[in-house]
Structure formats: structure tokens, C-alpha cells
Amino acid sequence: SGGDGGGQAGASASTSSARPAGGQAGAGGTYAVITHGAPGDSFWDVVKNGAEAAGGQYGAKVTYQGDGDPAKQAQLIDQAVSEKVDGLVISMANPDALRESVTKAVAAKIPVITINSGADNSKELGAITHVGQSEEVAGRGAGEKLRAEGVTKLLCVIHEAGNVGLDQRCNGATATLGGTVERLQVDVSNLADATSKIKAKLQADTSVNGVLTLNPAVAVAARDAIADGGSKARLATFDLSADVVDAIQAGEILFAVDQQQYLQGWLPITFLYLYKNNLNTVGGGLPVNTGPGFVTKDNAAQVAKLAQGGTR
Amino acid sequence: MTSVPADERLAGAGVLRRLLVRPELGSVVGAVAVFAFFSSQSAVFRSADGVANWLDPASTLGIMAVAIALLMIGGEFDLSAGVLTGTTGLVMVTLATRFGWNVWLAMLAGLVPALAIGFLNGLLVVRTKLPSFIVTLGTFLMLQGLNLGITKAITGTVQVGGLRRADGYEGARAVLAGSVTVGGVDFRVAIFWWLAVTALATWVLMRTRAGNWIFAIGGDEQAARAVGVPAARVKIGLFMTTATAAWLVGSIMALRLSSVQANAGIGQEFIYIIAAVIGGCLLTGGYGSAVGASIGALIFGMADKGIVFAGWDADWFKFFLGGMLLLATLANSLVRRYAEEARR
Amino acid sequence: MTSVPADERLAGAGVLRRLLVRPELGSVVGAVAVFAFFSSQSAVFRSADGVANWLDPASTLGIMAVAIALLMIGGEFDLSAGVLTGTTGLVMVTLATRFGWNVWLAMLAGLVPALAIGFLNGLLVVRTKLPSFIVTLGTFLMLQGLNLGITKAITGTVQVGGLRRADGYEGARAVLAGSVTVGGVDFRVAIFWWLAVTALATWVLMRTRAGNWIFAIGGDEQAARAVGVPAARVKIGLFMTTATAAWLVGSIMALRLSSVQANAGIGQEFIYIIAAVIGGCLLTGGYGSAVGASIGALIFGMADKGIVFAGWDADWFKFFLGGMLLLATLANSLVRRYAEEARR
Amino acid sequence: MTVPSPSPSPSPADSSAPPLLETREVGKVFGSVIALRGVSMVLHAGEVTCVLGDNGAGKSTLIKILAGVHAHDGGEYLVDGSPVRLGGPREALDRGIATVYQDLAMIPLMSVWRNFFLGSEPVTGPLRRFDVARAKRVAREELRDMGIDIRDVDQPVGTLSGGERQSVAIARAVHFGARALILDEPTSALGVKQAGVVLRYIARARDRGLGVVFITHNPHHAYPVGDRFLVLNRGTSLGQFAKADITREELTSLMAGGAELDHLAHELGRAAADTTPGPASAGPGTT
Amino acid sequence: MTVPSPSPSPSPADSSAPPLLETREVGKVFGSVIALRGVSMVLHAGEVTCVLGDNGAGKSTLIKILAGVHAHDGGEYLVDGSPVRLGGPREALDRGIATVYQDLAMIPLMSVWRNFFLGSEPVTGPLRRFDVARAKRVAREELRDMGIDIRDVDQPVGTLSGGERQSVAIARAVHFGARALILDEPTSALGVKQAGVVLRYIARARDRGLGVVFITHNPHHAYPVGDRFLVLNRGTSLGQFAKADITREELTSLMAGGAELDHLAHELGRAAADTTPGPASAGPGTT
Numbered sequence A: 001s002g003g004d005g006g007g008q009a010g011a012s013a014s015t016s017s018a019r020p021a022g023g024q025a026g027a028g029g030t031y032a033v034i035t036h037g038a039p040g041d042s043f044w045d046v047v048k049n050g051a052e053a054a055g056g057q058y059g060a061k062v063t064y065q066g067d068g069d070p071a072k073q074a075q076l077i078d079q080a081v082s083e084k085v086d087g088l089v090i091s092m093a094n095p096d097a098l099r100e101s102v103t104k105a106v107a108a109k110i111p112v113i114t115i116n117s118g119a120d121n122s123k124e125l126g127a128i129t130h131v132g133q134s135e136e137v138a139g140r141g142a143g144e145k146l147r148a149e150g151v152t153k154l155l156c157v158i159h160e161a162g163n164v165g166l167d168q169r170c171n172g173a174t175a176t177l178g179g180t181v182e183r184l185q186v187d188v189s190n191l192a193d194a195t196s197k198i199k200a201k202l203q204a205d206t207s208v209n210g211v212l213t214l215n216p217a218v219a220v221a222a223r224d225a226i227a228d229g230g231s232k233a234r235l236a237t238f239d240l241s242a243d244v245v246d247a248i249q250a251g252e253i254l255f256a257v258d259q260q261q262y263l264q265g266w267l268p269i270t271f272l273y274l275y276k277n278n279l280n281t282v283g284g285g286l287p288v289n290t291g292p293g294f295v296t297k298d299n300a301a302q303v304a305k306l307a308q309g310g311t312r
Numbered sequence B, C: 001m002t003s004v005p006a007d008e009r010l011a012g013a014g015v016l017r018r019l020l021v022r023p024e025l026g027s028v029v030g031a032v033a034v035f036a037f038f039s040s041q042s043a044v045f046r047s048a049d050g051v052a053n054w055l056d057p058a059s060t061l062g063i064m065a066v067a068i069a070l071l072m073i074g075g076e077f078d079l080s081a082g083v084l085t086g087t088t089g090l091v092m093v094t095l096a097t098r099f100g101w102n103v104w105l106a107m108l109a110g111l112v113p114a115l116a117i118g119f120l121n122g123l124l125v126v127r128t129k130l131p132s133f134i135v136t137l138g139t140f141l142m143l144q145g146l147n148l149g150i151t152k153a154i155t156g157t158v159q160v161g162g163l164r165r166a167d168g169y170e171g172a173r174a175v176l177a178g179s180v181t182v183g184g185v186d187f188r189v190a191i192f193w194w195l196a197v198t199a200l201a202t203w204v205l206m207r208t209r210a211g212n213w214i215f216a217i218g219g220d221e222q223a224a225r226a227v228g229v230p231a232a233r234v235k236i237g238l239f240m241t242t243a244t245a246a247w248l249v250g251s252i253m254a255l256r257l258s259s260v261q262a263n264a265g266i267g268q269e270f271i272y273i274i275a276a277v278i279g280g281c282l283l284t285g286g287y288g289s290a291v292g293a294s295i296g297a298l299i300f301g302m303a304d305k306g307i308v309f310a311g312w313d314a315d316w317f318k319f320f321l322g323g324m325l326l327l328a329t330l331a332n333s334l335v336r337r338y339a340e341e342a343r344r
Numbered sequence D, E: 001m002t003v004p005s006p007s008p009s010p011s012p013a014d015s016s017a018p019p020l021l022e023t024r025e026v027g028k029v030f031g032s033v034i035a036l037r038g039v040s041m042v043l044h045a046g047e048v049t050c051v052l053g054d055n056g057a058g059k060s061t062l063i064k065i066l067a068g069v070h071a072h073d074g075g076e077y078l079v080d081g082s083p084v085r086l087g088g089p090r091e092a093l094d095r096g097i098a099t100v101y102q103d104l105a106m107i108p109l110m111s112v113w114r115n116f117f118l119g120s121e122p123v124t125g126p127l128r129r130f131d132v133a134r135a136k137r138v139a140r141e142e143l144r145d146m147g148i149d150i151r152d153v154d155q156p157v158g159t160l161s162g163g164e165r166q167s168v169a170i171a172r173a174v175h176f177g178a179r180a181l182i183l184d185e186p187t188s189a190l191g192v193k194q195a196g197v198v199l200r201y202i203a204r205a206r207d208r209g210l211g212v213v214f215i216t217h218n219p220h221h222a223y224p225v226g227d228r229f230l231v232l233n234r235g236t237s238l239g240q241f242a243k244a245d246i247t248r249e250e251l252t253s254l255m256a257g258g259a260e261l262d263h264l265a266h267e268l269g270r271a272a273a274d275t276t277p278g279p280a281s282a283g284p285g286t287t
Ligand SMILES: Nc1ncnc2c1ncn2[C@@H]1O[C@H](COP(=O)(O)OP(=O)(O)OP(=O)(O)O)[C@@H](O)[C@H]1O
Pocket: C342, C343, C344, D030, D033, D034, D035, D053, D054, D055, D056, D057, D058, D059, D060, D061, D062, D102, E159, E160, E161, E162, E163, E164, E189, E191
């Protein structure tokens, strides 16, 4: 179900009303959020903000760690287990690799909630629920929308070679677009170079009429490349930033796929808090979807301010 | 230039051979080979438009590679230079957008932390005698943390943007990040900055006392000290030069993109070193040239973009990039060896 | 050991001082300082559970750091070692899961490309006389491309998994990636492999002809060649040793995670070098020790995990990591300098 | 064999002016190695002080103290009569002390002319740029004057022969030596002719009023040009002798047990004709 | 001044066996530098061939060809009468040719004993481990025999004095020299006593039947021990002379225009007493 700009306000409202439920309990517990996002990644930063905000609400201590290397992520989980936290929030981009550590956590009677990816394995590994949906689903949504815009040849810009999540987004788009999808590798830490690479691709292959970026900063680079190169390609992106919202308003970017990842931080902390203090479980173990939402010219103005604050 | 009668113990060295002995002209061969190869693969690559395209990333890389080359000739590394471009950009954009400074002023303000960090790097290396690899690795990590931590603390997000709306943006952009139209094709101004930096660095290396000292401390620091070269001052100066180059590049990038991410520049430090080494700098110091580093940046830039122009599968991108680099340096070194058998 | 009468030109050197002169014991001080610091910050860090926790990453890092240290003492770098751990893991998991091989056999099969790549690296360095930094940078990039390209071609995704269901998994896992319970706490087997590798490397360095040759070619290759050291063979051997270590670590990781991503190991190559340098290896070659590299890995592992245990904000993680590394190497070098004034 | 007793307080050359350089009981310890212990010497302007001694006696260590490369551990080092602690070779150079080191000489990858002017580059123009043309010319001339014909001053020093390298270092020190010149075994790698040229340079510098510290193993090189002889043995001083107080024979035997040497001469050759090589015709330069 | 004419074809020492080493018109060019041109020489077992010449004459280049460090560009190099092209120093060592180089000697960061055995480490036990105890003992003994008392064989070579380092290199070559020993200016950095010891070593090696190539600038070192003298000048050969064909005086003046030297002797000293330093008493070791 596609939430849009209004979803955020709803979430905020519901949390403030949830406060009386357990807010008075002085120590709300300690929860560890461990994701596969690299530190400084704009997507995961919003998740972190959401989790920390929820922790603030409930008087709980929330720690956030992220590492794209599954081995490191597993070690971080092991560490949290030896610290005997009250709950774990884990993004399972590579369920196979985390299996051992998650099982260990469950065996130690630590409630686990999986977020973002790993919905299929969540229950099997003993997590109490899953929040968010896979990158693949989000990618499908983007592909569909691009097809509707008449894109037949799409450039999917990967900013971290070998990252499972990014690959899944492109796969999803490929599945629903119907046309050709080509991939391009750029480096997210050198955006000027990314600009000229995208431009080079557009110059070299003029039949490309759509570009899908998977990161808001790369989206801005792609926007410049399209403008500089005088290309007619339509641009869409994953995730938001102030610049992306500006560009959507200016019509330079068609839409941004918005997973509302703030919820992927906020909700699991809420659930864990409720589980700890009230033994609540949500949805009977079925996944709780947070998106995908789409930010388009229509709702961009409202979202713009929220993106500034790091909650969208 | 000099009219000394030739010594009978000197074999006749053709003009070609004499030219090839210069470290730069060795790497030119690599550059020509890469250019020829990709030109044959893609018509766009060799078109004016295409050239303008791959010259653009080569220019910012080149500015940094030249500074790093000076440092490497002086026998040191700087791993913090890449992140520092991000730091200076962040300072500039934050001051201009969150505190309403004029862009020019904000840019100048970015120079202050850059010089401070360069000075600190140099001082630590000189005082502790730890290898600069370790010292600048420390500042590299610490700067990464600072970039992220401070940006988050001030803005709540991992990037700052909106420079476009700040005072003086247009002027600064025209000077540092604009384009110049030559024959209907837009070339980035950064290309001219790159040429200027290369020329300046070459002049310093070849025609000033400081240049002589840089070669000397990189070649044998003890011996240089023994004849009175102020090694500590030269080293600190080199680190500050690198920091200044990082500031220039950071400002160019920030003006071009009008926003900066907290992780900007991470991982670039090695690309700078790579460009310098492709251009003939020795990792052990004491040998290299600014022009060589520039050509190294050019080779890297061409290979990097050429693969995209040639339309090869993105999954194999790195494979081709590695292969190209290896072949380019190999061509370069074969030529140099042919010409230079003399130098052990 | 020897009973030669002391020379009147030797000042009395206390036992302490003599111990401290060893490069390893310098870095021990850094390790102790880091341990003491984090122990004071977090009770879990110093608990048996916590120790098992941070010894685990230190062990795989340590195995690689020791191999890289040997190579660095021999005067060369290997930037491809990190990706190679991914390559060996990918080969193993692919063969075991897609082609139904027994895990042991698949693991052995992974050794073949590893040794081939090590040999190739060595051969290129020895033959072309290009700096190993450039050569292995080339193989580093090419391997990245191969890992991604081949994995995508075979599996359609960027990771292969499901090793758990393959023949012989349990046995292989117990030997390489299992745990040993000591006093109720699970310690990873990899820790023992690490100790074994360190001991073996130390023995080779200090007590074999090969060890003598490694120091010699790193110290002055020309001079070593001149007295008949087979420098080319030693270098190729060192690259193959590093590749073997990468194979061991790649197998351990694959067995532990039962899946491998196509980008596994990228970026680790510098961590290995960092650990070796923290442990006292000179970047210029000819000096260092295997035990030192192990302790370097330990310091890195402790700092890396200690910051998490101490509960500091992840945004500032890198800042603290950089600071810790700088302080640890500084402590280490101050101690060493005090003890070692004698060596230039 | 009679060993002369060293002059207890070195007699100043001709004036009551303080000596150019003077050490009083200086020492140097490297970690556990005691390289030098209680060595006193003086150098007056217009005089040559020779430092003699076996291998490892501490000669190079002593002159590195004089040149500011090492700080001394004990005793006093006086320049122009006032105690100093040099912070580095730069300070020594600034006081007019130029040095040719035995092992720290040249930057192998740099060209001859760049090495020649390293640390004292001539500058020109408002931008103070390195006067390359002049540097090349002067380097070439100075070397030619010294009888070293380098093919090409652009050649990297690392490719010069051992003696050529040594000659460049000496030519540099002589060119820049302002008041004191310290030479550590300058003639050891040189041919007969070149060694003669160096000795002549030393004499000329002395006549110009410079003080020269000259280290050598060859008493036939030392005796003719030296005014004062400091003999070191295993890190300690056997004393400093004025020329008047010591003969060449005494000096030689002080350096290396003379009796042993006579014996050696008999051992060496196979043909009897060769065993006692009679005194050769050549002067000091040839030995 | 009469210059003897070189023996056109070098007369073999005592046998019709092919010479140990022989070069015929070899040359060597480095880039544009012609370092050596058409040089012929022979070395017989049980003989000493001295190579003499000015700085930069090409002596080191010649012996690096003999030792396999450089490949020769022109001419022929014969070992035991058959032409060879050595692939590297290892091949030379395998043919029993041990060398002490002027500039490629030791690994500074390694200890004395490790350097001593580098490339020829003694091994022991089934695992063929480096016999450290024996290596230390032998290194210490060999050095002591040579009159070099190193404080501690564990000291890194980089901290030894110039002469000490040279001595270690020589001791190593003598210890491992199997059939031919090549010494490039072994005595230049040595004190009188140590130089004497080295000359004695050369004589002893010769008497044991080894062939020795000995480079020096000092005719007083060369003449007593040499059987054959090869004189180089600016990269070319002035000829190879058997000892019978040349006197010490001729050799000296061939090396460095004799007249010039006499003149020099007058110049050097200030006091008349010093201008013509009479022939010293000491034997060859002292010069
Ligand atoms: N940095 C150092 N560390 C340890 N020992 C040192 C160091 N420098 C010199 N020595 C020792 O001090 C002693 C004196 O060395 P020095 O170089 O002064 O001798 P020298 O008289 O110049 O000998 P030579 O005639 O052989 O050059 C030597 O035994 C040497 O091993």
C-alpha cells in the first residue's frame, strides 16, 4: 500500500499517543539496530534518525551500527548479544550469512525484528516480525512507473558494485519495465566523476531514454549529466534529499521511490518496546509494509521540509 | 643550451631517445596508447564532446595527483587528502547555506581547516617520525568521523545542499566550476586550473630551491639534512600544499554540485596515488614529475570513461579498468626502460 | 646463549631494554594501552565473552596481516589480497552449491586460482619491474570485475549462498570456522589458526634461509642479488604465500557465513597493510616481524570492536578509530625509540 | 718504540684568539654502544688537524658531532670559544662549518649539479628562482678544476663511480667551506692523481685561513699537510700532538703497531725481489 | 718516461690449462654512457691480477661483468676457456666466483651474522633450518681472525663504521671464495693494520690456488701481491702487463703522470722540512 507524504505525519501522531503506554517506565531498555548500510549512507541515516527518535520517545537507549560486509554485520550482532541488549533490529540483506548470529540471539532470548530486507527468512530464523519490504518490490514499483512514462531503455546506475540491495532494485525494475535495462557503475564518493560517466553513457548510447539512480546524491549527478549532455532521458531515483525534492518540483526528476525508511527505524523500536513492556506482537508475525511510496511533483512540496530535517 | 664539446665516452643519443628519458614522456606513450585504443572503439570518445567529457574528471583528479606527486617525491604519503576535499566542501556549503555567508567568504573560510590539517599532518610526521602512511591514515579516519558527525549535528542529515541560493554563488561558480565554450563544445574551467597547477608545480620542482629540496629529502633525507636542507619545514610545506589542493578541488566540487555529502572524497586518496605512480613517481620518493602525475590522471580518466564509451558490460567494468591500467603502465615502463637503461 | 666476554665499549643494557628493542614488544605496549582503555570503558569488553568477541575479527585479520607482513618485509605490497579472499570463497561456494562438489574438494579447488593469481602477481612484478603497488592494483581491479562478472553470469545475482546444504559442510566448518568452548565461552577456531600461522611465519623469518632472504631482498634487492639470493623466486614465493593466506581466510569466511558476496573483501587490503605497519613493518621493506603484524591486527581488532562496546555514537566511529590508531602507534613508537636509540 | 707524550694543553697556533672549534672530553653513546669517550681536540684557523685511528675508532662519530649531525652526550663543544649545542647540520653550516661525510654524501637519484648546490642553491630574479644555468656552469667548472672530468653534470650521482662521487662531495665542500672544512676520509676512494689534487686543495684552504679537519688512514697523506694530529683508539683519545712533537715514524707506529708491519712485508710477495718494496720515488700523492 | 709495451698475448702462468677467467674485448654501455670498451684480461688460478686506473676508468664495471652483475655488450667472456653469458651473480657464485663490491655490499638493516651468511646460509636438521648458532659463531671467528673486533655480531650492519663494513664483506668473500676472488678496492676504507691483513689474505688465497682479481688505487698495495697488471684509462685498456715486464715505478707513472706528482710534493707543505717527505720506513702495509 503506497503511503505518501501524509504517512509521516500519521506516524508521528501515533507515537505521541503511544507514549502513555509505557513512557513512565524510567528505563525503556536497550535496543541495538544493526544494518547493512555504510555509515553516512543517506538512506540508512534516516533509519537511524527514526530509531533514535523512537528511543527518545520511550526513554530507551538505542544504539545504531551499520556495515555492508556481512561478516562484520554478524560480528556486530554477536557483540550486541554479549552485551545482553533487550532487543535487536536487523536488516538482513544476506540472510544466509547472518543466520548463525541471529539464531544465537534468538537462543539467548533476545527479541529480534528484521527490517528492510530478509522478509522471507524472518520468521524461519525466529524474529518476531519484519518491517519494510524488499528492495526488489521497490524496484518493481519504479519499473512499472517508468514504463508508464514511456521509458523503453533504462540505465540503472549502481553506486556500489556488488551491493546486494542495489542489485535487487535493478532486478526489480528489469522485471517490470519490459524494455532493456543496462547497468552502469559509478563511485558515490566522487560525484563529479559520476556525472561525467552518466553523461558518457548517454552520449555513447543515444537510445537510452530513462535513468534510474539508487541514491539521491547520484540522482543529482544524473540530473546534471542529462542537462549537460542535452539528453532527453527521463530520470527517477530511489530515496530523497532536499536537492532531489527541489529537482522533482522543477520537473527534472519524475519521481523518487520513497520507502519511508524512517518507519523502518521507528516502528521496530516501538514494537520491541511494546514487546518488552506489554508482550505485544504486531501483525501475528506477518510483515509490516512501510512502502513503497512515491514522491512526485504533486506531493513534493510537503515532503521537502521533512527531507530537510532528515526524517524523509 | 650549453656548448661543451661532447665527451668521447658518450654514445650519440638521438633526440628521440633524449626526449624519452624524461619521465613524463614515458607516460605520454601510455596515454597515447589508451587514447588510440578507445578512439578505435568509440567515435564519441574521440569527438570534441567526448574529449570535454573525459577531461573533466581528469582535471580534478589531476590537480590532486600533482600535489600528491610533490609529496611523494618528497618521500611521504597523504591518505587524508581525499576526505579533506569533502571537509572543505562541507565547511563552505554549511557556512554559505546555514550561516548565510557569502560564497567567496565561505570558500576562503574552508581554507583555514585545510591548512590546519595539512600543518598538523606535517608536524606529526616530522615530530613523531612515524611513517606518514600511519599518521595520515589516522587523520583520514578522524576526518571521516568529523565530516559525518559534525554534518549530522548541524543539519540532522548526511548532506548539506542548497548552495545555489547563496550569495555570490554565480560568480564563484563561473570562476571555479563553470565552462568555457571552445568551438561549440563546453570545456570545464577546472581543466585550466589543472593546467595552471601542473605548470606551477613543474616550475617549483625544476626551477626553485624548494624543488631541489623536495627531491633531496625524498631521495635521502639524512643526507639532505646533513647539507643543511630544512627537511622539517619542507615536509610540512608539502603537506600544506596537498591540503591547499584538496581545498581547491573540494571547492570546485561543491560549487559544481551545489551540495556536499558527508562521505565525499572517501576512497579517492588512492586514486591520487595511483595517478602519480602511473605517471612515474616512485613510491619510495625522490623521483617523479608533476607533468607525469598529470598524465597519469589523464590515463586514469580516459580508461575510466573509455570503458563506458565503448559500452562494455558494467559488471566487468573493474576488470577492464584494471587491465587498461596494467597495460598503460607497462607500455610506459617498457618505453622508459628502452630509453633509460642508464639509470639502474 | 653465547658466552663471549662483554666488550668494554658496550654500555650495560638492562633486560627490560633488551626486550623492548624487539619490534614486537614495542607494539605490545600499544596493545596493552588499548586494552586497558576499553576495559575501563566497558565491562563487557574485558569479560571472557567480550574477549572472544574481539579476538574473532582479529584472527582473520591477523592471518592476512602476517602474510602481508612477510611480503612487506620482502619489499613488496599486495593490494589484491583482500579481493582474493572473496574470489576463493566464491569459487568454493559456487562449486559446492551449483556443481554439487564436496565442500572439502571445492575448498581445495579454490586454492588453484589463488596460487595462480599469486604466481601471476609475483611474475609480473619480477619481470616487468613495475612497482608491486601498480601491478597488484591492476589484479585487484581485475579480480573485482571477475568476481562480479562471473558470479552474475553463473547465478544471476551478486551473491552465492546455500553452502550449508552441501556435502561435507559440517566437517569443514568444524575445522575452519567452528568454535571451541573454553570455560563456558566459545572461542573461534580461527584464533588457533591465527596463532599457528604467526608461529610458522616467525619460524620461517628467524630460522630459515628463506627468512634471511626475505629480509635481504627487502633491505636492498641489488645487494642481495649480488650475493646470490634468488630474489625472483623469493618474491614469487611471497606473493603465493599471501595468496594462500587469502585462500585460508576466504574459506574460513565462506564456511562461517555459508554465502559469499561478489564484493567480499574489497577494502580489506589496506587494513592488512595497516595492521602490519602498526606492528612495526617498514613500508620500505627490510624490517618488521610476524608477531608484530599479529599484534597490529589485535590492536586494530580491539579498537574496532571496543568503540562499539563503549557505546559511542556510530557517526563518530571513524573519528575514534583514527584517534585510537594514532595513539597506539605513537605509544608503540615512543617505547621503541626509547629502547632503540642505537638504530639510527 | 717511543711514543711521544701529547702536548697537555694544545698550544694555540699563533694568536690568543680562541680556537675555531674545540671539544673538551666529549662522548657519544648509541643505545648500548659507546662510540666515543672523553675526546678533546682543537682546530685553529689556518691549520689542519688530522684525526687518525683504526677502523671503528670513532673518527666519523667525532666529526659528526663537530658538524652537528649528532649531539654530544658528555663534555663540551666550543665554537669560537663559546660552548654550543648544535641543533643540526644547518646550524653548523650557518657557522661556516662545511663537511664531507664518509657515508652521508649525495642523493643518488639527483643529478650532479643539483647535488652540488643542494642546500645552498644560487637564486636569481625577483621570484628568487634557482639559477640553473649558473649552477650547471659552476658545478662543471669546479669539478674540472679538481681534475675530475664528469661526462655530463646532468648524470644522476647514483651512476657515478665511487671516486667520482667522492670528488663531487669534496668539490662541493671546498666551494662552500667558509671557515672550517671537515673531510672524512676524502681520499680513500680516489686515484693517485685525484688524491694529490685533494691534498693540494687542503693546503690551499689552509693557506686561505680556513681550519681543516682531515681524517685519513694514510700517514703519508696526513703528515705533510697536518699541523696537529689527534689519534683515536677504540673510542678514546691517545692524545693530540703538534707537528713539532711527533715524527712521521712515531705517528705511523702510533696508528698501527709498527713491528707487525715489518713482518707483514716479508710475508706478502713470493719472489724475494718483491718482499721489501724499496722506497718509491713518488711523493706523498702516490702513496 | 718509458712506458713498457704490454705483452701482446698474456703469457699463461705455468700451464697450458685455460685461464680461470678471461675477457676478450668486452665492452659495456649504459644508455648513452660508454663505460668500457674493448678490454681484454686473463686470470689464472694461483695468480693475482690487479686492475688499476683512475677514478671512473671502468674498473668496477669490468668486475661487475666478471661477477655476473652486468651482462657485457661486446666481446667475449670465458670461464675455464668456454664463452659464457652469466645470467646473474648466482651463476657466478655457482662457478666459484666470489666478489666484494665497492658499492653493493651489505643490507644495512640486517645483523652482521645474517649478512655474513646471506645467500650461503648453513642449514641443519631434517627441516633444513638455518643453523643460527653456527652462523653466529663462524661469523665471529672469521671476523676475529681478520683482526676486526666487532662488538656484537647482532649489531645491524648499517651502524658499523665504514671500515668495519668493508671488513665484514671481505671476510665473507674470503670465507666463501671457492676458485676466484674478486675484490673491488677492498683496502680503501681500511686502516693501516686492517689493510695489511687484507693483503695477507690475498696472498694466502693465491697460495691456496685461487685466482684473485684485486682492484686498488695504491700501487704499493698492488705491486707486491700482483702477478699481472691491467691498466684502464677512460674506459679503455692501456694493456695487461706481467710482473716481469714492468717495474713499480713504471706502473706508478702509468697510473698517474709521474712528473705531476713530483711537483705536487713541493707544493703541499709550508715548512721546508715537509716538502719532500722522505721514503718512510714502513712496508707496503703502511702506505
Ligand atoms: N648509529 C650507530 N649505532 C650504533 N653504533 C654505531 C653507530 N654509529 C657508529 N657506531 C659504532 O661506533 C663505532 C665508531 O664508528 P665510527 O664510524 O665513528 O668509526 P670510524 O673511526 O669512522 O671508523 P672507519 O675508519 O672504519 O670509518 C663503530 O664501532 C660503530 O660500530
